[in-house]
Amino acid sequence: xxxxxxxxxxxxxxxxxxxxxxxxxxxxxxxxxxxxxxxxxxxxxxxxxxxxxxxxxxxxxxxxxxxxxxxxxxxxxxxxxxxxxxxxxxxxxxxxxxxxxxxxxxxxxxxxxxxxxxxxxxxxxx
Amino acid sequence: xxxxxxxxxxxxxxxxxxxxxxxxxxxxxxxxxxxxxxxxxxxxxxxxxxxxxxxxxxxxxxxxxxxxxxxxxxxxxxxxxxxxxxxxxxxxxxxxxxxxxxxxxxxxxxxxxxxxxxxxxxxxxxxxxxxxxxxxxxxxxxxxxxxxxxxxxxxxxxxxxxxxxxxxxxxxxxxxxxxxxxxxxxxxxxxxxxxxxxxxxxxxxxxxxxxxxxxxxxxxxxxxxxxxxxxxxxxxxxxxxxxxxxxxxxxxxxxxxxxxxxxxxxxxxxxxxxxxxxxxxxxxxxxxxxxxxxxxxxxxxxxxxxxxxxxxxxxxxxxxxxxxxxxxxxxxxxxxxxxxxxxxxxxxxxxxxxxxxxxxxxxxxxxxxxxxxxxxxxxxxxxxxxxxxxxxxxxxxxxxxxxxxxxxxxxxxxxxxxxxxxxxxxxxxxxxxxxx
Numbered sequence: 001x002x003x004x005x006x007x008x009x010x011x012x013x014x015x016x017x018x019x020x021x022x023x024x025x026x027x028x029x030x031x032x033x034x035x036x037x038x039x040x041x042x043x044x045x046x047x048x049x050x051x052x053x054x055x056x057x058x059x060x061x062x063x064x065x066x067x068x069x070x071x072x073x074x075x076x077x078x079x080x081x082x083x084x085x086x087x088x089x090x091x092x093x094x095x096x097x098x099x100x101x102x103x104x105x106x107x108x109x110x111x112x113x114x115x116x117x118x119x120x121x122x123x124x125x126x
Numbered sequence: 127x128x129x130x131x132x133x134x135x136x137x138x139x140x141x142x143x144x145x146x147x148x149x150x151x152x153x154x155x156x157x158x159x160x161x162x163x164x165x166x167x168x169x170x171x172x173x174x175x176x177x178x179x180x181x182x183x184x185x186x187x188x189x190x191x192x193x194x195x196x197x198x199x200x201x202x203x204x205x206x207x208x209x210x211x212x213x214x215x216x217x218x219x220x221x222x223x224x225x226x227x228x229x230x231x232x233x234x235x236x237x238x239x240x241x242x243x244x245x246x247x248x249x250x251x252x253x254x255x256x257x258x259x260x261x262x263x264x265x266x267x268x269x270x271x272x273x274x275x276x277x278x279x280x281x282x283x284x285x286x287x288x289x290x291x292x293x294x295x296x297x298x299x300x301x302x303x304x305x306x307x308x309x310x311x312x313x314x315x316x317x318x319x320x321x322x323x324x325x326x327x328x329x330x331x332x333x334x335x336x337x338x339x340x341x342x343x344x345x346x347x348x349x350x351x352x353x354x355x356x357x358x359x360x361x362x363x364x365x366x367x368x369x370x371x372x373x374x375x376x377x378x379x380x381x382x383x384x385x386x387x388x389x390x391x392x393x394x395x396x397x398x399x400x401x402x403x404x405x406x407x408x409x410x411x412x413x414x415x416x417x418x419x420x421x422x423x424x425x426x427x428x429x430x431x432x433x434x435x436x437x438x439x440x441x442x443x444x445x446x447x448x449x450x451x452x453x454x455x456x457x458x459x460x461x462x463x464x465x466x467x468x469x470x471x472x473x474x475x476x477x478x479x480x481x482x483x484x485x486x487x488x489x490x491x492x493x494x495x496x497x498x499x500x501x502x503x504x505x506x507x508x509x510x511x512x513x514x515x516x517x518x519x520x521x522x523x524x525x526x527x528x529x530x531x532x533x534x535x536x537x538x539x540x541x542x543x544x545x546x547x548x549x550x551x552x553x554x555x556x557x558x559x560x561x562x
Contacts, residue, residue, distance in 0.1 A: 011270050013299040017277035020292065024285075055266060084269035089554065105273035109280045 003120065006047040007031045008038050008064070009082065010056055014105075018051065021109055022116065035059035039067045042074065049119055051112075054083035054090065062097055069098040078119035082107070133177070136191045138166040140184045155179040173524065174434040175343075178453055188453070199224050199235055206238035264317055267310040275303045334371035335378065336449065338363055344450050345427045349383050350391045356380050378448065382425060388414050389422045395430040398423070403432065403521060405497060406479070416479060416499045420519040424450050436494075436520030438469055441503075442513060452520050454492035456539035464538040465551045469518035472498035476514050483523065484537045493523040493534055 005022055009015045010033040019029045032041055036058025042050060050068075054061040061081060068074045081094050084105040094102050100122075101115045141151055152162040155176060164170040172180075173192075181188040189201060203220040224231040278296050282288070288296075348354035356379035366372045389412045401407045405419045412419075424437035436452030444465075449457050457463070463470075468482040480498045497519045502512035538544030541553045 011274055013274040013303055014270065014277060016295070016299060017274065017281060020281060020296075021277075082273075084266045084273070092555070105269045106276045107273060109277050109284075112277075 003049075004028045004030070004045070004047045005049045005051060005116070006042060006045055007051045008035070008041075008056065008061070009033065009051065009053040011053070014082075017109070018112060021113060025113065025116075027116075033057075035061065035064055038064050039071070042068065042077070043071065046073075047077075048123065049078045049080065049116060051080045051082065051116075054081060054094075062093060065094065065097045065099060076123070078123045080112075080115050080119060132168060133172055133192050134164075134166045134168040134170070137172075137180055137184070140186060140191065141166075144184055146184070151180065151183055154183050174431065175428050178434075199228075199231055202235040202238055203231060206234060260317060264310065264314045268307065268314055271303050271307040271310060275300060275307060278303065331368055331370035331374050332447070334366055334368060335374050338365040338371075338375055339378070339450070341365055343427070344425055346379065346382060346425075349379065350386050356383055381421065385414075385418050385422045385425070388412060388418060391426075391430075394422060395426065398426070398430060398432075403435070403519075405519065415501065417501050417515075417517045420497070420499075420517050423519060433524060434522060437517070438463075438467075438520070439515060439517045440469055440473075441515050442473060444470060444473070447515070452494070452522060454486070454522065455494055455520050456486060458540035462540050462542075462553075464540060464544065465553075466535065466537040466549075467518065468496040468498040469516050472500040472516045472518070473514060476500040476502065482535050483532045484535045486537055486539060495521045495523055497521070 003026065005027045007015055007018055007022075007029060009018070009031065012033070015031045015033070019031055022029045030045065030047070032038060033056075035056030038052075038056070038059065052061045052064060056064075061083070065079055065081065068077060068079065075098075078100045079098075080101045080103060081099045082103050082105060083090055083094075091102050100119050103111060103115060141148065148162055148166070149159045152159040155162075156179075157176065161170065165172050177188050177191065181191055184191075187202075193201075200220050203224060207220065278300050282293070282296050282300070346359065348359065349356070356376050359379060360366060360372050360376050363372075363375070366375055389408075394408070394412070397408055397411050401411075403423055405416055405423070408419045408423075409416050420437060423431070424435055426435075434452050435450075436455055436457075437448065437450040438446060438457065439448040440446050440463075444463070446457075446463060451457055466484075468480045468484070471482070472478070472480045477499065480496075482496050482498075483493055484496050485493045498516060500514050500516040503515045504513060506512035536546065538546060538549075541555075544552075546552075
């Protein structure tokens, strides 16, 4: 079974571009555009990595992250957070909530790929 | 002769250097040439807004007029050193620096003033980004679309062999996103233009109210004389474009009219001349409560007051409802003020008058006497909790008035631009230092 990433992002064209990039890197990519049931979806899918937008309909990425970090078995799940709000306050909030990596839009494809590779490598280390 | 009795002479000297005629300076600051002549010959004391206005026209700091060039320079150097955390032994040598290297000292003082000015700009822009949901949503839309375009364009440019189906899809996405970006950018520019024009879309009604009050110097002769009603004044005010701003202003002017009726201007002015700005004595003389006296003092014309005064009113949530700025005491634009202000201390002890001498670190060395009291707004009921408001009068401590025995409490403006470290009241890190 290949590496699995769950991409939770409500901008369809961003999702499509990231899905394309990661698929070519050998990842199985599932996408989801709603925050309200994201935690249940992650719990059920058990992906190797989550890419999470901050501003989502239904529930914010920040709240989703906090719930993940309070859930058994998901505390160490690598989470790459994407946001259009690059203010230091958001970064600090995300770091407090336990984000693995924080990236502001607009980002480059190389940045996303590097972050995903790094996070996966860190999580795979014994 | 004490330093501040020569303020008039310094004004005259500075006016001569600038080549400004006495009559022209008088006209620009709204006083008669004969009155300015009395000031310039040190036969009338000057302070408050008039001093600030004259200093502005002459292109100098007010302190330079009241204390002379060197004193103003030394004060600015000490302030710069305090802000930068220079050891006290070095700070004490500011006078020596100004004397031995006046050029360098001026350059340092200029940089410090420039930083303070930029701090205020950053504060305004940062607050606007944080508190203006329309602006935040608009920027989010632009940045998200830019992210989609950047990713898609990179894929098209950097991926050698792309399947026709994917290529067509990405071209279509690029086209859609470029249209979205054009629309969202246009909407953002329109929004900013509307704000620049100062029409309907100001950040909050309080801003329009404040602009209106400032334009009138917080004083309304027509209400004092009873020759106009609050409704008539609001109806003819071009600054008040929004319905919410008109309603808030109407409530402020209704209160103003009630205060003016309870404390007529002539009698109140006489009492202030007699007892000074002593709120308890004034409340007793007119049989009114302290909040009414605070409001009335802040509404007095400049020729009645001995100097500038500021006023802030908040509700029980701490939200600022009204503010009258005073030079040297920075008030945050959208609330989120420093919780160390006596205004908020008073909320914890309703009906108990609070007096604290404070100084805002990082801006000026000016001290202020802040008098505050919280009171129940409206009639409480048996099953209805009272709603408290708090009011704070801000009185600058004039040079020479300071009492060395009074403890000066350091306070800030708002956490974002406050450099104080180790402050237990801090809510968030400062953009100026790692204060959390």
